[in-house]
Amino acid sequence: MGEPTRLPMSRDEVDRTLAHLRDERERIGSSLLELEANQGYQLLEGATPHGETRRVQSDVRSRVESLWTLFDLYRRAVAEAEEVRARPGRLGHWRLAELTRLLSGPSIELPAAEVPLERRALLHVPSGERLTLRAAVARMTALYEETVRAVGGLERVWSALLSRLAEIEAARRAATEALAALGGTDPELDRLGAGLDAVAAEVRGDPLALAPGGRPDTSRLDELRGGFADARRRLEAAALLRDGYAERVRGVARTLDRVREAEAEARRVRDSVTARIAGPVPPARPEASPALADRLAALDRDARSGGDWTERARRIDDLEHAADEALRAARDAVEVVRGLLERRDELRGRLDAYRVKAARLGLSEDEATTGLYEKARALLWTSPCDLREATVALSEYQRAVAAREKGADG
Structure with a gap:
């Protein structure tokens, strides 16, 4: 059964409809251009993604292609109506009927390729689907909203991950510069660099794989950023140690001298207390100064033979801490034994x-x-x-x- 016959529009209705369509045409064209200029769309177009992001890229490209196809047909139909309206002579019944068909009837014929699969038959080549201008706008609106959602979601994920990735790459450069200033190699920094390269490839190739539920998961990136920051601090500390190594060693040696003095005083006080006080005296602590002196001598030998300054920084930190603890313990022992005399x-x-x-x-x-x-x-x-x-x-x-x-x- 055919469509019901529609009465022709009046002249005023034709002019109002054309004015509305011109405005609509400009707004749709501007929106499509803005979509293609969008940062997320540009990122997607310039990428060669894989996985889920590639699927989204394919869907977006297909929708945008359909949008431009529909918009081109829409513009042609509006332009044809404008041409009919602009013809010279009286706007009679025939022209009003033609304008009515163009403006409110199925004046847009889609290419056969645009016909959805479920509307095709096995043994015949489908003819193009016909749409009214209003139906074309409704279909363009749906396609546009789906595309904007997909592009917007991807842009949020990609921007968040790329921003975090830029921070980590800056942290990597800082750590690498610290290593260059120190000289040598650093296996931990190499391990972190390999991990960053792998994550960066995933961020650039399939960011949606790192965004379950549409929320960027930056845990791996955060872990790498912390690792590079730690490596930079460690390497800078090693460089400081290299530059001030002699003074650090002298400082440890001075502390060891104080440890020896405190341990000797503890022996003297213990001997004095043992002679003057009957009864149990707190047991003597093993003296730490000989072992600490051996550690300092070994560290100094290694420094003269070159080697890893980062490991040497850790060892001298440990030695300084151990020397401070030994001095505190020796002084505490003096006070405990002296307390009996007091x-x-x-x-x-x-x-x-x-x-x-x-x-x-x-x-x-x-x-x-x-x-x-x-x-x-x-x-x-x-x-x-x-x-x-x-x-x-x-x-x-x-x-x-x-x-x-x-x-x-x-």
């Missing part, structure tokens, strides 16, 4: 203070109290001094004086 001196001071209090209370002639004092004094002034027994004797003397003091107050 404890004895504290007990002596407390005994003298209570003797003064006892004299003030008139206890100088009291045999019991005086006996307790003499016992505590003998323990505290005898070498070696038994601190435990002296503490007990002093406590007994303190309680006796305190009891008499309380009785006097009462």
